[in-house]
Amino acid sequence: MANDEYDVIVLIGDSGVGKSNLLSRFTRNEFNLDSKSTIGVEFATRSIQVDTKTIKAQIWDTAGQERYRAITSAYYRGAVGALLVYDISKQITYDNVTRWLKELRDHADNNIVIMLVGNKSDLRHLRAVPTDDAKNFAAENHLSFIETSALDSTNVELAFQTILTEIYRIVSSKALDGGDQHQVSQPGSSQPLHITPTAENATKDTGCC
């Protein structure tokens, strides 16, 4: 309970793009070829060093399958970063990226840092999504972009490192500005972070009804 300062990062993307394996590669350096589809959500933590500061990351690995994710809103609660994963060998997973992006915009914090991750870069011969397409798409939507392979661990570390660094930079710059409290994840400020969207959503819901 002593260390209460950490960042929540969610992993989202279509079923089977390799979210769970990205997570296990990053947190436990494991890879499982025949892993089952995730039910609900799984958690893992890891600390990394950014500049001189240790950043603790709590990563939520969410289910990609539609039937396992009715409570989507719960997954984005308090998330400051999101890895939107697609499979470079499957065009459809890339096509769905827009849908995921929309979901993020709907449910997550407005300031959430999003990174587009093209996973399974080891499957070069099966590539269906050109790197440039994805890169352009990311640029258009102001996302970071990286291609990874959980299998041979290419860029996995880098992806998490990058997103966490980015989050850190934003947070620290915001803190320097001393401005908007709502968007900033600060020591002891996690409570307001999720209260605000809750209030917004609640009013939206009642209004709808």
Place this chain on the structure above:
Amino acid sequence: MTPTQPPKAARYSMPAAKMELMNPIRIAPLKGTLRKPGLPLEIISTILEYLPIQDLCRFARVSKQLQEMVYDDSRWVHKLKLMGVWNETEARRRFEDAMRRRRAMQAAKAAEEKKALQNGVKTLNAGMAGGPSAPGVSRSSTLFDAGEEENRAQVQREASMRRAELDAKRRTVAGTITDGIDLMHLAPLTPVDIPRPSMADPDSLLKVLPSVKSIRGFAKHEFGRIYAALGPLYFDLAKAKTHTDPVVFRIYRDPEQQAQILAQLKVFAQCDTAHGWMDRLERLNLMIGIFENAALREFEGGYETGDIDGRMKRYAGVLILLNGGQACVQLFVQKHPVMFERGELGNPMDSFELEHFLPLGKPMPGSFSLEPSSLFFTRLSALLNEQADVIDRVFPATVNVMIPFLERVAEDVISEFVTPILDEAHDRDIEQYLKAVAGIYHQLLDFAKTIKKIKGSGVRFPEEMMKIMGRVFEAHVDLYLQDELDFFRKKCETEVDSWEKKILEEDAATESFFMSNINREADKRDFLSTFKKVILMPVSVIPSPFAAKPAAAAAETKSTESSPYANSNTLSVQEIPDTSRPGTPMTPGQATPGPPPTTELAAKAAIMNSRLEGIRSLFSLEVALNLVHSAKSSLERAALFTGAGGQTGEEAREQCEQIFIALLQVLGPRHVKAGFDKAVEHLSKYNPREITEHTQSGVAPLVTFLELVNVGDLIQQMIDVFYEQELVAAKLTDPKDFLNPAAKEKKRFEQMLDERVAAGLNMGIDVLIDEVDHLFAITQQTTDFNPGAIGDTGLRDFDIGPTKTAIQVIEVVSSHTKLLTGSTDKNVLDVFNQEVGIRLFASLCKHIKRQRISVDGAIKLISDLNHYHAYITTLKIKPLVPYFNALRELSQIYLIDPSHAKQMATVIADPNRFGGIFRVEEVYEYATRREDWYRVKKEVERAMYGIGCCIC
């Protein structure tokens, strides 16, 4: 006579005429037309059977029809058959040959006849005219062929006749009396057209019987030949008053020839069915008897003087020619010195003699020795092989002397030697007796192998030999087998009894041990792997010396100081089955070759000791090994007799099965079952609340029980190996025969074990779940799932792993299920695991319902449930997965922010989400466990039932 009649007449005089008698209609006209009122032809024909030959010939002269009747071939075939010189197959073969020739000839003849018909010439085959049956053109083909055959024979005969006449002339010149006798007796008897060449040459006479040919339609002539040769001698012999009278002995001076002719006469006498045959036969037998006696006397004389190659050999030959030589074989065997000199071969009491020389004359029961009997057999073997040479020299290869001789030796010498030993041993000590029987039998078999095969002994000699040797022991086998079984059973029972008594005394100590044992659970799994390495491996890898190694491993429990690990290592290196009683503690000296025990090994040893100590109060591997070992020795002894074959072998085999069954019965119901029952009882008494310490992941009685299952499994494997090795491999039992008592008993034993295991597992699951429930109750903190409850609201735990409780529960469950792996049937294990999983699920559900869960706490709960789920997936039991999937799904409802009541409602109301494991009401019930339930309840219910909407 019309040409059609002869076949009819022939038919009536056939032996099958009796069949014709049944048909009076066919007989009646014959009677009326052909004969004056008198006897029917059939009866006449039958009467003819009893006429002496010369009367038969006279009878034939009466009329053509009667001649036909007398000359009928089957009559003579019958006589030849009486003498046993008619060979039906040979006759048939000749007949078929003739048929083939005839067909060829007929074809030729048909062509010829056609030509003849054209020429208008009617001729008969000249050769045919010479036949005795006066064949005509219309004759049946068979007779025609017989005529053909006859023709050729006639030519041969004439040739030999001429030769014989020449001989006879020479003899007449020589002035022997042979011809005189010939003229005197044979002239009136033999048909005129049959020559009497045989008498002319006494030497050819000797071979008259073997030279008989079996030709259909030609039997009369063959018989005539025999009769001419042997008839006179036979009747002369029958009339003789003393043994000097008969001509036989005057014609033939040579004993061999005399024997030969007498043997022929004996055969010839078989066809003598005429009046007074009994007297003649008696006389003949008397003469033969006199002759045999004389020959035997000569043989005996030769025997006594040791004239092996001379008189013995010669008269053995004579007697064999006469009647197979049984008499002289008997004499040889009876008179053999070995029968009377058996005392010199060894005194049966020598086997026990040793004890008298023991200090202070105190007879020790263990002083029986097999040495003297071995010596005895060696001597006897040498003697017999010497005799085998003699037999080889004296008797020709056609006579089997060795077997009767060995029979006699076995009966008179070996039996006389063996019986007192066994009786004495039996009186002294049963165990000694059992050893003596097996030992001596083994020696006997070895002895049998040393006996040389002689040329007259035939191919089946070794089998015969074994049979004879088996007969020696026949009388003892029954008693022995019974004793063996009784002894074994008694031994087993005493073993188990003494063990039980010992345990009873130690019971109090072990009870307390159960309580104290709990402190060392941490090393349990470690121990089990060691246990498997040390004990299981040798059994499965090297099956035969099983008696020694696990025993030693069990023995290690006794020797606390020496390193058991080192011990077992040494033992697996030396692969010789330990013949000494297993279970005796190894001396430290034996243990030294192993690697020096490190502290870790010592620790392992200590654990092993304590562990086996705990199991020992239930049942003992050591006892089981002792039992198996004594069963093995008993079986090995009894199995010797299965080689004897026949009834004895069969009985021995059955007895072997009985021993195995006895082993199972003692080991099963008496020993193992009792242990299991006790373990289950301990289990049922277990109450987690009464035990203060729960720091370690084990339930003592359950662990004990599970290890008991391991040991039980070990014993079962041992029994299996034993069965395969000792019974199946030794062909003592048929594994495919499901009705076989041994296989049945083995199955029953396994079944019993399975049943006990199942019963215990059932109890074990209860205990395990009790323990889990207990853990839930005492270790789960309220703050685990509701971190805000205490008041320190602002903080969230960064370490989002599973809670301590979950880790502990999984550890308890997995450590116990892992203990079972490999020790019991896969199916049983699966059922057990599945049951454990489902019960764990139920416990978890109950547990969750007892908690208050906040949104933050949900992360913890989800982590816990993920942890359980991960464990369940390792079990690889499909049916369990949906339950734990549903739990994971369920846990999501706690994660939903209170503001999203509508979403919550969707989740609760979606039964598909939980795969049918939870109903909507149940999910709702779980939802009420939310820390903020009363705040969101209204919203959720409105969303669920739509009530709120209407109000709004």
